[in-house]
Structures are given as structure tokens and as C-alpha cells.
Amino acid sequence: MNQGPGLYFDIGKKARDVLHKDYCQQPPIHFNYRFFDWNLDLSFEEELLHGLKGIFACNIPGSGKLELRHLSRFSGFSASIGLLGEAEKGYNPVANLSGLIGTRILSLGANFAYDLSGTRTTNNLNAGLSLNSPYLVASATLHDYFQTLKGCCYFEVNPLTKTAIAAEVKYDLADDETTGVTVGAQHALFPWTLLKARLSSSGRVGALIQQKLGRKFSITVAGEVNLNEKDKEKFPKVGVFMAIK
Template sequence: MNNSPGLYFHIGKKARDLLYKDYGQQPSFHFSYQWIDWNLDLSCQTESVVPGLHTALRFVVPDSGKVELRFLHDYVGITAGSGLKMTSHNHVGLDPAVHFSGVIGTDFVSLGTDIAFDMSTSTFNKFNAGLSFNCPYLVASLTLNDKLDTIKASYYQPLNPLTRSAVAAELKHSFFIDRTTTLTVGGQHALFPSTLIKARMDSNGKVGALVQQGFWQKFFLAISGEFDFKDNDRRRPKIGLSAALAP
């Protein structure tokens, strides 16, 4: 029996993937022309160097990159690493922040934390904590983010594994910075084995949908759109295009 709790980013991942993945969210660098946004995000992971130990690399071209060590074993999951970033003179330098996350528990329930320490200022620029509950019928999580300013509760429920039908919801509340509460709900369904459709809406008036098409069981292309009913200045949808290559 596998008792591994996974890694910290697995906490709430199924709900996040349904509600946000492939919808065209951009990192700090992206190209924008009118209503089209794009970026290039590459990641890879090596096989186990020793049992349970992996090396992961991620590059957001041409803005930044990150190298990370991941250790996954029974009852514990640990990640540690540092980053690369592009300086103002187009030179790559070491990011002064180091990252660490750890999770303890089982595949049923787990508890973890995620921190980042800025060595140049000797301060913590990230401190998160999370709790996850997993069973075949639902996945629920509770996390504290933004240095414990934001609380998120997420819920994911599979409906039909054959058609990948599922629903998810996320409730987010900020205590101090903007003191807002946002509810996001969404669902997904596979029309065909290689064609997945998703839709979501939130309490701020944003509605989004996407169609993802798989090719050759390895390559996936998704077209997404989002419309903000409360944005009086830009009454037009945002269109996004994303591609992924499965290992």
C-alpha cells in the first residue's frame, strides 16, 4: 500500500487544475497583443537518483528558472531548491531566495508547510501552510497563504472516471490586505477520450471556458476564453492558447 502524502504542491492540486490549469494564467513575463497573451513555460524531472529522490527543473522563457530537489517516501515529502532570474542587463543570476516545503501524513490525510527565505534581506517572503483530506469520492484541502493572510478552502469531487467528469469549488478570503472573499466553481467533462471541456465562474463576475484536445496521447493543445462582466472598460473576452507535452 502506498502511504506517501505527496509533495506540498499536491495539496489542493486537483481542484486548482480543474479551476485554473490551461486557462492562460501568465507568470511574471508574457507577451500581450490586444486580447492575446502568451508565454513559454518548460519543466522536466529526472528519474530517481536514489530511491525517492528526484531533480526538477523549470524555465519560464526568457524570464526565470528554478532547480529543485524532491524527496518522496512513506509518510513524508520534501522539496528544497533555489531559482535563476534575468537581471536588468539580460544576465542570468542566482535568485537570493531559497525555497523549502515539507509534508507529513499519508495518502489519506496530510499536513505541510511551504516557505521561502530571502537571503539578501534576511526575511521570509513566503510562508504557507496546508491540510489535505483525500478519499476516492472527494478531495478537500485548507491552506493559509500570503504569510497567513489568505485562507483557501477547496473541494474536488469526481463524478464519472470514464468521462473524467468532475466538479470543484474554491473559497478564498483575505483577512488584512484587501479583505475580500471570492467563490469559484467549475466543472469538466470529456466529450471524447481525447477532448476535454472545462468551465468556471466566480463571484467577481468572471466566466471562463476551455477546450483541450489531445494528439498522439502525449501532446495537448487548449484554447480558453474568459469574460469579465464587471469590467466596464474592456467589454471583450480574453483568449488564451496553451500547449503541454506529457512525459
């Protein structure tokens, strides 16, 4: 088990897992069959050397990447190259480099993405700070070329039942206003059954139930509805997610 700070994308991960993971999400590029939209996620990893991993991950038909990760006691670095799909522009080759330094308690890092297509421009630039304690995990990250500030917190109520609450706040530094707030919670009814729910300031309400069938297989049923839509357009979205690990 790594005792270091992890990777840049671990900043705010516990809060993101409660608020966003396995909910009804539709990538920009997806397959469609009648009234079904679907995608397939695949990933493989192999330890090349001590502390160095090679990873292949793809979302069919949305994106794919090859990544190298190096973890040490006081740092974590990753470099990847892949294709990122957009509904109108097709697939763009993107290179990504991120680094994180610190300890398991306090860490600071940055992430840099570069568009390798004809534009040859910086695709994204982020930076973040994370504070981890046994029960409270808090983070602050800058996005959109430091124009958006995102704050996340995760509070573990009961580790035995995986009971936890999380919150996320987005703040636009350019316009000096809060652009979104999301709160959520999770609780395991049994060791193999997990419930999650979330509510955002935009009026979106979501919930899911995840059932593990054995050690490596799980199935998730998730639903979401936008309360701000008109009654005629207020249709709930329902999704099914299956994973083999």
C-alpha cells in the same frame, strides 16, 4: 507509484487543476509581439536515487528553478532555488523549502520561501491540511503569513468521463470577510477531448477545450471574459497552449 502523501503543492491540486490549470493566464513577465503575449514552459526531471528526483523547470522569460524532491511512504519533501520574475523589480533569487507528512488520506504540511536578494527576507510562509477520499478531496491552507485562509473541495462525479466539480473560497482573516469564490467543472467528451468551465465571484467567466493528439502532445484553446467590466472594455481574452510530455 508512490503510496505516500505526496508533496506540499499536491494539497488542493485536483481543485486547482479544474479551476485554474490551462486557462488564460498571463505571468508578470512575458514576451509581446504586436497584440500577442506569450511564454514558453520547459521542464525536465531525472530520478537520481530511489525516491529522490532532480527537476529543472523554467517559464521563459518569467522564472526558473532547480528542485530536489524526496518521497517516502509517510512524507514528501522538496527544496529548490531559482529566479522569480516581477514586472517592475526584475528577477529575484528565491529559495524554497516544503514538507508534507501523513498518509494518502490525511496529510499536513508547510511551505517556506526566502528571498536571497539584498533584502534577505522571508518571501512567503504557508501551511495546509488535506483530506482525500475516493470521491471527495478537501483542503484548507493558510497564505500570506497566515493572513488568508483558502478552502478547496473537489468532487469526482464520474471517473470514466473525468467529470468533476470543484470550488475554492478565499477568506481574509485580518478583515474577517470572504474575498473570493470560484466554482468550476470539467467533463471529457471523448477520452482525448476535455472541456472545462469556471465562474468567479469577481465576474470572470472562463472556458477551455483541450485536445490530445497522440499520447504526448496536446493543444488547448481557452477564453475568458470579465462580466463586471464596462461594455466598451468587455473584451474576451483568448489563449492557445501547446504541451509535449
